[in-house]
Amino acid sequence: MSGLTLxxxxxTYIAIAIFLYGFLTRIWKxxxxxxxxxxxxxxxxxxxxGAVYRIIQEVGFFKSLFYSNRIIWLAGYLFHLxxxxxxxxxxxxxxxxxxxxxHWITTFEIWIGFIMLLPLLxxxxxxxxxxxxxxxxxxxxxxxxxxxMGIAVTGILTKYFVRTDIVSVKQFVMGLVQVRPExxxxxxxxxxxxxxxxxxxxxxxxSKLMHAGGIFFSPTRNQVDDPxxxxxxxxxxxxx
Amino acid sequence: MAETTAVKTGMPAPPKKAEDExxxxxxxxxxxxxxxxxxxxxxxxxxxxEIQEKxxxxxxxxDNWEEAAVRRLGELxxxxxxxxxxxxxxxxxxxxxxxxHYFIGTKDPKNMPVARQDLLRKVYRKYFTLEGKVLGSLVxxxxxxxxxLAEWYSYFxxxxxxxxxxxxxxxxxxxxxxxxAAREIMDSIGMGQKYTNEIIGKVHEIGNNLGLNxxxxxxxxxxxxxxIEEDTGAPVKLPLDVEDAxxxxxxxxADFFALPHVESLIGYAKVFHQAGVNWTLxxxxxxxxxxxxxxxxxxxxxxxxxxxxxxxxxxRPKRLVVGECxxxxxxxxxxxxxxxxPFDMLDPxxxxxxxxxxxxxxxxxRGALELDKSxxxxxxxxxxxxxxxxxxxxxxxxxxxxxxxxREVIKAVVNRxxxxxxxxxxxxxxxxxxxxxLLTDELLDLRIKGAYPKVQALRNIMDTHEVNFMALICAICxxxxxxxxxxxxIPMTVAGGVHxxxxxxxxxxAKE
Numbered sequence: 001m002s003g004l005t006l007x008x009x010x011x012t013y014i015a016i017a018i019f020l021y022g023f024l025t026r027i028w029k030x031x032x033x034x035x036x037x038x039x040x041x042x043x044x045x046x047x048x049x050g051a052v053y054r055i056i057q058e059v060g061f062f063k064s065l066f067y068s069n070r071i072i073w074l075a076g077y078l079f080h081l082x083x084x085x086x087x088x089x090x091x092x093x094x095x096x097x098x099x100x101x102x103h104w105i106t107t108f109e110i111w112i113g114f115i116m117l118l119p120l121l122x123x124x125x126x127x128x129x130x131x132x133x134x135x136x137x138x139x140x141x142x143x144x145x146x147x148x149m150g151i152a153v154t155g156i157l158t159k160y161f162v163r164t165d166i167v168s169v170k171q172f173v174m175g176l177v178q179v180r181p182e183x184x185x186x187x188x189x190x191x192x193x194x195x196x197x198x199x200x201x202x203x204x205x206x207s208k209l210m211h212a213g214g215i216f217f218s219p220t221r222n223q224v225d226d227p228x229x230x231x232x233x234x235x236x237x238x239x240x
Numbered sequence: 241m242a243e244t245t246a247v248k249t250g251m252p253a254p255p256k257k258a259e260d261e262x263x264x265x266x267x268x269x270x271x272x273x274x275x276x277x278x279x280x281x282x283x284x285x286x287x288x289x290e291i292q293e294k295x296x297x298x299x300x301x302x303d304n305w306e307e308a309a310v311r312r313l314g315e316l317x318x319x320x321x322x323x324x325x326x327x328x329x330x331x332x333x334x335x336x337x338x339x340x341h342y343f344i345g346t347k348d349p350k351n352m353p354v355a356r357q358d359l360l361r362k363v364y365r366k367y368f369t370l371e372g373k374v375l376g377s378l379v380x381x382x383x384x385x386x387x388x389l390a391e392w393y394s395y396f397x398x399x400x401x402x403x404x405x406x407x408x409x410x411x412x413x414x415x416x417x418x419x420x421a422a423r424e425i426m427d428s429i430g431m432g433q434k435y436t437n438e439i440i441g442k443v444h445e446i447g448n449n450l451g452l453n454x455x456x457x458x459x460x461x462x463x464x465x466x467x468i469e470e471d472t473g474a475p476v477k478l479p480l481d482v483e484d485a486x487x488x489x490x491x492x493x494a495d496f497f498a499l500p501h502v503e504s505l506i507g508y509a510k511v512f513h514q515a516g517v518n519w520t521l522x523x524x525x526x527x528x529x530x531x532x533x534x535x536x537x538x539x540x541x542x543x544x545x546x547x548x549x550x551x552x553x554x555x556r557p558k559r560l561v562v563g564e565c566x567x568x569x570x571x572x573x574x575x576x577x578x579x580x581x582p583f584d585m586l587d588p589x590x591x592x593x594x595x596x597x598x599x600x601x602x603x604x605x606r607g608a609l610e611l612d613k614s615x616x617x618x619x620x621x622x623x624x625x626x627x628x629x630x631x632x633x634x635x636x637x638x639x640x641x642x643x644x645x646x647r648e649v650i651k652a653v654v655n656r657x658x659x660x661x662x663x664x665x666x667x668x669x670x671x672x673x674x675x676x677x678l679l680t681d682e683l684l685d686l687r688i689k690g691a692y693p694k695v696q697a698l699r700n701i702m703d704t705h706e707v708n709f710m711a712l713i714c715a716i717c718x719x720x721x722x723x724x725x726x727x728x729x730i731p732m733t734v735a736g737g738v739h740x741x742x743x744x745x746x747x748x749x750a751k752e
Contacts, residue, residue, distance in 0.1 A: 035320070038574050046637075064335075076410075132337035136358065139378045140380070211328075214328055218325060218413070219321055220414050237578070
């Protein structure tokens with residue numbers, strides 16, 4: 001086994017460990033930090049089921065963003081939708097034979113990669129062109145977009161323009177899954193694509209990318225509007 | 241304050257800066273191009289030591305203030321899920337950037353909600369996140385220094401905590417939560433705001449925001465009784481400290497003598513009189529307002545609210561009704577049950593507490609009030625949704641009752657009612673520009689800028705539908721609009737209370 005394979009095998013495990021540990025400890029923190037007062041943004045649902053539906057609308061359709069800014073909504077929504085589809089498409093690397101449940105995904109050809117890439121480009125341009133978003137953008141906002149664009153571009157390349165040997169990628173990934181390290185495919189585009197994804201995973205829990213889990217814990221969106229009917233108490237506030 | 245000082249000393253008032261010019265009413269609520277620094281000179285007065293110490297805050301900036309501020313931020317992160325989550329998950333998408341009335345009015349980019357939040361996030365990243373410690377300014381992590389503290393003080397007192405930004409944020413990030421935390425941190429290091437903290441001290445000492453002692457309050461109520469009797473011939477009473485009444489009314493102290501507030505007090509009194517209920521005010525709980533919320537202090541908010549519990553225990557009313565006040569209704573509706581509940585001693589058949597508009601509409605629907613709409617025929621009325629009522633509370637059983645119930649009350653007492661444009665009412669309403677502890681003279685220029693989007697919407701409906709009365713349910717809105725409307729060449733009498741209209745329409749003696 002080559003040194004590069006050994007390195008990438010270790011790198012992958014470390015990256016995934018950092019991602020999982022970082023993400024889960026962050027989520028644990030969000031889940032366990034108290035909310036001493038009821039602060040749903042009203043009008044808000046008066047039943048728990050309504051609050052769940054409200055969160056589903058936000059996560060599934062970016063409802064608030066839709067009513068706020070159509071261009072950012074369009075770019076953001078298309079990107080996230082394409083990302084979700086691309087992630088599911090990658091599932092075939094993790095199964096010996098693709099489960100029937102995933103067959104529909106083959107409807108989405110290479111163009112889905114562009115649907116992921118173009119909104120990123122638009123989001124990048126919007127940051128530069130609109131004076132308000134240019135003012136609030138910090139260097140990392142651009143770098144994250146560049147990182148995601150890099151992942152999208154290399155992904156498109158492996159699939160279409162400089163085709164990577166899918167079989168050897170699958171062997172490599174299955175080896176990682178089953179903890180039987182297999183050779184890293186000797187394909188520079190694939191290696192760059194894979195490296196960028198691992199970097200994204202490592203950075204994820206320490207960054208604004210935590211909006212992915214954090215949105216579920218937003219008190220203005222997930223709380224039920226029932227403070228008159230139910231007395232809301234938290235431990236530290238009750239003591240005071 | 242500045243104006244009166246200048247008059248007293250005979251000194252000319254300082255010349256107006258170009259950026260303090262009154263915004264032009266063009267017909268549209270604009271999305272302005274940013275102009276840096278236009279609002280940097282708005283500074284609320286810093287509280288003096290004697291004001292701070294009454295609230296157990298350090299009198300002036302402590303020596304190790306940076307360390308103390310970071311420590312306090314750390315404590316708040318453990319206590320408030322909102323703060324912890326919201327500091328982490330903003331992606332700076334820009335959705336909120338054109339939604340704040342202070343940004344629209346001042347064009348200062350630091351008044352964009354995300355930029356205001358980032359003043360605190362800079363410190364959070366620097367001291368509490370790995371990315372900030374490792375990557376520094378690349379991720380916008382900045383050490384806390386005096387320059388940044390000055391920006392905190394200026395711009396966290398240019399937020400009225402109205403939550404409009406939160407409505408438009410894809411994650412519901414609420415700048416009110418952030419500015420409350422920032423103010424709490426500043427109080428903890430001795431950088432409190434004079435206006436708010438002085439008023440909280442007054443509540444502790446005397447019992448209400450205006451410093452009206454029980455004797456003065458009784459006098460004031462007697463005057464109002466005489467005024468009603470002169471006007472109508474009816475012996476409408478405003479009882480004080482009556483035990484075992486049906487209803488305890490807790491209302492903002494401005495209602496006792498400020499204009500147009502007192503007109504609404506007269507309206508409540510006529511409604512109670514005509515409904516034949518036995519009601520009372522309390523000299524202990526002579527204030528519905530609670531500025532503890534503005535400074536983010538749970539302890540101060542609870543201490544102020546406990547006066548209401550004390551009054552309930554002393555006077556033993558069956559029901560609790562709250563007068564026209566926006567932030568007070570947020571605290572009463574959303575927080576009282578937590579802070580001073582449970583209200584087991586009150587009649588569970590009625591909401592605990594109940595808004596005066598809920599109370600009045602219930603009477604109207606049951607036919608218990610004889611109303612003469614024509615008494616308000618000189619008015620074409622519109623309604624301003626107060627931010628705290630619209631986005632931080634409810635009335636009635638259904639979501640959105642806080643929009644429908646006051647409108648139904650108004651429509652029951654006037655013949656001509658029309659709503660302002662959609663982007664400026666209901667959950668999208670603009671703040672009056674004076675909320676959140678900013679209703680102070682030294683911030684008047686800022687308040688004019690903050691009022692501008694709402695005034696534009698009002699001007700539009702005045703021009704198209706001949707509206708001449710904007711009904712309000714908030715003491716701060718009333719004080720703010722009567723002050724700033726004349727700056728836009730709109731008469732101050734356009735601003736008034738919902739129960740001012742109700743009071744005019746109630747036919748006294750009709751259903752004894």
